[in-house]
Amino acid sequence: MADFRSLEVFYWVATLSSFRRASEQVNTTQPAVSQRIAALEHEYGTLFERRSRDVALTERGRVLFGFAERFLSLQVEMGAALAETGRTMGTLRLGVSETIVHLWLSRFIERMRAALPGISVDIAVDISPNMQAALAANEIDLAFLVGPITLPSLANRPLFSIPVAWIAAPGLVPEDGALSLGALIRHPLITYPRNTGPYVELRDLVLRANLLPSQIHTSASLATIVKMGIERLGICVIPPAVVRDELAAGALRILPAEQSLSDLNFTATFAKRPDAHFVADAARIAQEVAADWAAGRQADRAAGR
The missing domain is CATH 3.40.190.10 (Periplasmic binding protein-like II)
Structure with a gap:
């Protein structure tokens, strides 16, 4: 009969698809993990399909995974219920x-x-x-x-x-009604990194319109994006809510634009x-x-x- 430790080891191998990463998670050696999985497979049959870079559960392994999840959940609940402090730690x-x-x-x-x-x-x-x-x-x-x-x-x-909007320092873009996408991208644009939704949407808008932006600057730091906008280095494509104080103080303004942007x-x-x-x-x-x-x-x- 599988003990709790073996079920815990099995659970993490299945979750992380790796004997090595599971050994790090449960703070033991990879040979110890392999030994416990081998003992489980001796009792219950083949649980994992070994592949070149990872492992995947077999049909029998998926059945055991459901029971392991339930056993471990009950163990956690029991520990919390019986904790002397009465407090989750x-x-x-x-x-x-x-x-x-x-x-x-x-x-x-x-x-x-x-x-x-x-x-x-x-x-x-x-x-x-x-x-x-x-x-x-x-x-x-x-x-x-x-x-x-x-x-x-x-x-x-x-x-x-x-919402996300086009935001810039006053005077950077002439105020002359709703700005077209072409008018906006004559200026450098500043937004989130390249593998994020706002950047991808911005890139797709430009490609569909067959336009060439002057520059698109990206940063993982929102504070950096805001500072670049205040210093008139380009138009920020960010949520107005994060620059509420700067908008109220007049350091930035929301540009009127024909092209709306998707919410986050x-x-x-x-x-x-x-x-x-x-x-x-x-x-x-x-x-x-x-x-x-x-x-x-x-x-x-x-x-x-």
């Missing part, structure tokens, strides 16, 4: 889009401290494609990113949508794993904070602020 490895850092991340941290005081938060700020890869590699537990990500191993919880849709995305049951609670808290932020933003618009 652990670390949430959180990936965050810099856009959210500028909007409501601090409120989320405050709400986490109140709701889950035993959970520390380890924050990594990155772009959405990198966070998707980090989730798949089990390098982070939860990501606030541009989503949803349609993978069966991941759960998505909607957070909010935010953010989700709280996490892997469906039994070993960190507080991750779903953190995603729910993020939804609450995002809803409060959106309601406050709507109230400010109604009041003309």
